[in-house]
Amino acid sequence: MIVRNATQVGNPVIRAKALAVKDIISTQTKRIVHNLVDSMRHHDLVGMAAPQIGSGLRIFVTEVRKTTFRKENDKNRDALRVFINPKITAVSKTTNKDWEGCGSVVSGGLFGKVVRPARITVSAYDEHGTPFVLEAKNLLARIIQHEIDHLNGKLFVDIADTSTYSVPSELRKKIQKKKRTK
Numbered sequence: 621m622i623v624r625n626a627t628q629v630g631n632p633v634i635r636a637k638a639l640a641v642k643d644i645i646s647t648q649t650k651r652i653v654h655n656l657v658d659s660m661r662h663h664d665l666v667g668m669a670a671p672q673i674g675s676g677l678r679i680f681v682t683e684v685r686k687t688t689f690r691k692e693n694d695k696n697r698d699a700l701r702v703f704i705n706p707k708i709t710a711v712s713k714t715t716n717k718d719w720e721g722c723g724s725v726v727s728g729g730l731f732g733k734v735v736r737p738a739r740i741t742v743s744a745y746d747e748h749g750t751p752f753v754l755e756a757k758n759l760l761a762r763i764i765q766h767e768i769d770h771l772n773g774k775l776f777v778d779i780a781d782t783s784t785y786s787v788p789s790e791l792r793k794k795i796q797k798k799k800r801t802k
């Protein structure tokens with residue numbers, strides 16, 4: 621298992637536009653995908669993009685599973701997915717506003733609410749070099765947009781409602797309060 625430190629904001633690779641992968645089934649691509657999966661799981665993230673482990677290529681992975689902020693039976697649960705050279709081909713007019721954090725912003729210790737399209741269509745290649753088209757909604761759509769932003773040198777803090785910024789302990793209180801009022 622190879623775990624990379626999450627590259628932090630301020631490092632130029634985080635702000636650079638990542639380049640398209642030319643050889644999708646190369647050993648280099650495979651290595652980046654493996655390192656991303658191990659690093660995403662180690663850092664308790666539900667998505668991680670190649671620039672976050674210091675690689676300037678258009679690759680990211682997602683996996684909505686049990687984490688500090690997500691239960692085992694989370695309704696948004698989604699198995700591991702690999703996206704190489706992703707492109708968003710359609711977005712819904714409907715948007716939603718929800719919490720985001722990022723392993724590259726104070727190592728995931730800052731959260732803020734971000735408005736994004738609720739549904740998207742994305743096309744990409746998987747780790748076997750097979751093209752696919754995915755229609756995603758809600759949390760998965762949000763994660764995919766967050767990760768594609770990474771490939772374009774953009775962070776959630778660039779588009780967040782800055783008045784909602786919260787550290788983990790405060791976010792936990794807000795989530796618990798929301799559950800109580802439901």
Ligand SMILES: [Zn+2]
Nearest residue numbers: 721722723724
């Ligand atoms: Zn991020």
